Amino acid sequence: MRMVRHTNQNNRSPGSGFTVVSPWTGLESEIDRLFDSALTNFGTSRFDHQFPVGVYEDANNTYVRAELPGVDRSAIDVEMVDGRLNISAARKHKTGDVEESFSFSRSINLPEGIHTDRVAATYENGILAITLPKREEAKPRKISVAVN
Numbered sequence: 052m053r054m055v056r057h058t059n060q061n062n063r064s065p066g067s068g069f070t071v072v073s074p075w076t077g078l079e080s081e082i083d084r085l086f087d088s089a090l091t092n093f094g095t096s097r098f099d100h101q102f103p104v105g106v107y108e109d110a111n112n113t114y115v116r117a118e119l120p121g122v123d124r125s126a127i128d129v130e131m132v133d134g135r136l137n138i139s140a141a142r143k144h145k146t147g148d149v150e151e152s153f154s155f156s157r158s159i160n161l162p163e164g165i166h167t168d169r170v171a172a173t174y175e176n177g178i179l180a181i182t183l184p185k186r187e188e189a190k191p192r193k194i195s196v197a198v199n
Contacts, residue, residue, distance in 0.1 A: 102155050104138070108162075110191055113183040115159060120177035122155075127179060129172050136161050138179065164188060 105116045119127065119140050126141045139156040166184045173180050 101157065102140075104157050104159065106159060108185075111185055113162060113165065113185065115179075115181040115183070117157065117179040117181075118177060119155070119174075119179055122177070124174050127174060129179070129181060131161070131165075131167055131170065134161055134163065135159065136181065136183075138181075 103118045107114050107116075115136060115138075117138055119142075121144075122140045122142045128137075128139045130137050136159045137156070138159075139154070141155070142153045144151045144153065161183065164186045166186055169184045171182045
C-alpha cells in the first residue's frame with residue numbers, strides 16, 4: 052500500500068528565505084516501511100499450515116471451533132495428549148494434471164478437569180466443533196455466605 056501525499060510546491064514561507072519543515076516530513080516513508088515489514092510474509096507457507104480456531108467455555112463444557120473449509124471428513128484427525136488437543140487435517144487440490152496436498156495442524160492447551168472419555172466432535176459445512184465436558188470438580192460452584 053502506498054500513501055499519496057499532495058503538497059504545495061512552494062515550501063518557502065512568504066517573505067522569508069527559510070524553508071518551512073513540516074512535522075509530517077518522513078511520515079509517508081515510515082508508514083510504507085511499516086506496511087512492507089508487516090506484509091512481507093503474507094501469503095507465504097508460514098500461514099498456509101494454520102487455520103482459525105476459537106476456544107470458549109461455559110459452566111459445563113469447553114468448546115473448540117476450527118474452520119477447515121474444503122477438507123474431507125476422513126482427512127481430519129483429533130487427539131488429546133497430555134492436556135493438549137491436537138487437530139490435524141489434509142486437503143488435496145487438483146488443477147489439470149497437477150495435484151497438490153496441503154497439511155494443517157494446530158495444538159491447543161486445555162484446562163484441567165476435562166472428561167477425556169466423553170469428548171465429542173462434529174464436522175459440518177467446513178466447521179469442526181469439539182465439545183469437551185468438564186468434570187464435576189472443575190465446574191464452578193455457588194457458595195452461600197452465612198451472616199452471623
